Amino acid sequence: MQFKKNHDGPIEHSLEIALERIAGLLHDRYPLSRRAVGLLLLQEDQEIQEMVKESQPAIMNQIETIVSGVKAHYAYPIDYEIALRRRDEVERIIKRVVKVKERSQGIAEKISVVMMHPVTGLPLLFLILYFGFYKFVGVFGVGTAVGYIEETIYDGYLNPILVKIFSAFLPWRILQDLMVGEYGILTLGLRYAVALILPIVAFFFLVFSVIEDTGYLPRLAMLIDRTFKKIGLSGRAVIPMVLGFGCATMATLVTRTLPTKRERLIATMLLALAVPCSAQLGVILALLGSHPKAMVLWTVIIMMVFLFIGFLTAKLLPGERPSFYIEIPPLRMPHLGNIFTKTYMRVKWYFLEILPLFLLASVLIWLGKLTRVFDFLILLLAKPVTMIGLPEQTAKVFLFGFFRRDYGAAGLYDLHKDGFLTGNQLLVACVALTLFLPCIAQFLMNLKERGWKTGVGISLFTLLVSFGIAFVVNLVLNKFGISL
């Protein structure tokens, strides 16, 4: 970038002169031109400062003197002053070479207006959630696809064959249990991963990629900013939050894009507590599908917990209110190839992440059963579980939940299939499981991203809240004699 040659005053002059003086001090072995390095030094870019400090430590003092001298001239930071001049220069060039033709609003612009208008935007959001997520992922993905893979393929053909093969070739009962028993690696671990979780996650990421590629997410961020400000986040946090409905572990990683530590902490906590991941969500939707009232109540309760805990945390955590801006790109028709590549990459990441854990869980449960640790833990959990009005068998489900949240929900699915639970119990169990501990992968991610104290703290907190809320829900249902 070359500024105008005719400097129009002593102040403009000093910026250009300072730049020339700094450039004069630099050697020319940097990957950028000396002028570019000089400009970045004037703007106190830390990376470049480090680079120059390493390469030419002797000149740092002189540079600092020049920079502070220039800074004294201006009320605004130097980056602002440079931005002004850069803009003028860009405008000068553009005026000479670009002709802008005004054109009338196209269909994409009109849809964009509808999406962002508060009166039409919110109903549209619900339509997208309803058809995209509930109907497509929930009803079609989970109901139809999972039903078919799980019941017809797995239960109908695969499992019986596997059991037969292993019973024939593995004479030891213990090893048979490990591979094809009730909690076997193949009959439980692999089945959950492949038949239940994989299709759900694939359907979710497919919808998410479509929504992402149309450019809807920034519009959603703009719609939701006001609400998110109340819970200490900005509209930008909508991206990790929505992604959290896919995989909270992946979403926790994405909280890195949030600008302040406070926002990252609040987002991590809410992801651990009140954002069910797609696998969990899918199973829960399938469970509550036959109890519409329970489904509505579950949604309301989880949303209230999300907002209330977020609101409280924002009140308690010191720090600045986040400020929000986001670019609204033009709406685009998603490109099929891109969508499939993205969905494939995400599902692959997810599957490789969970498969070992699912298999490990089977091994651990097998070990736990052998050593009786498993029975002891179930006994330990039986008390709190009965306290929230659930049958003792569900203790097992919560123990599964420690390994993976969706694993727990999947266990609940099995339990329900056998007709163990009433409508009330189903709601209480779903609420408790949704709010329950983050899965192992997310827990490890929390430790990695937020430090071990915060990570452990978040887990204890979610454990307390999940049982607390479930207890209250059960109490209220009983008190008013409601049966769902």
Add this chain to the structure above:
Amino acid sequence: MEQKDRVEELLESLWIITVEGQKDKSDFGLLKDDEAVKDLIKRGYVYITENQLGLTDVGKAEAQKCIRRHRLAERLMTDVFVEKSELIHETSCKFEHLIHRDLEKSICTLLGHPKTCPHGKPIPPGSCCRGASKDYLKRIIMPLAELEVKRKGKVAYLQTGNRDVLQKMIAMGVLPKTEILLLQKFPSYVIQIGKSQFALDKEMASQIYVRQV
């Protein structure tokens, strides 16, 4: 502090306590032997009854002018010079005493005849505000947050001491002389700059001051 400045400060305090605080008089025990008080009495700006200090009608008129200059100075410091908030008061306190009558009108017009100081207290209108026609009374410069939807504004200045916020504005290309079309205000502000659209919150929209086009 010079005697003249001291007198003006005292008039301002009395204005705040009596006129804005809606009291008749003010305690003045501590100021009994103050030179400035004696000066004010001599000029007929204040009177004393029962150990209380009150403004005379002439004094009120004079105090109103002082308070006006003070708050215009604050407005000027905040809106145009973008000082740190803790510096605004101090600088304004010194600056107000330098504002000449004609200068006061110019400043008021430049700022679009602001009605309140940065702390939200009323600025008493001057002859320039009253004499102006209804249209003229409209602020020339206003925060983007107060612009009407579908109207265009040209950025006059950015009012922020926060470097992060400033960098966000630079990233959007919101700089003086940039033309902004306000597309909507709720639930967030949506603006168009050139061919690009951005959404921003009310706080940021309040820090961008525009001249309506």
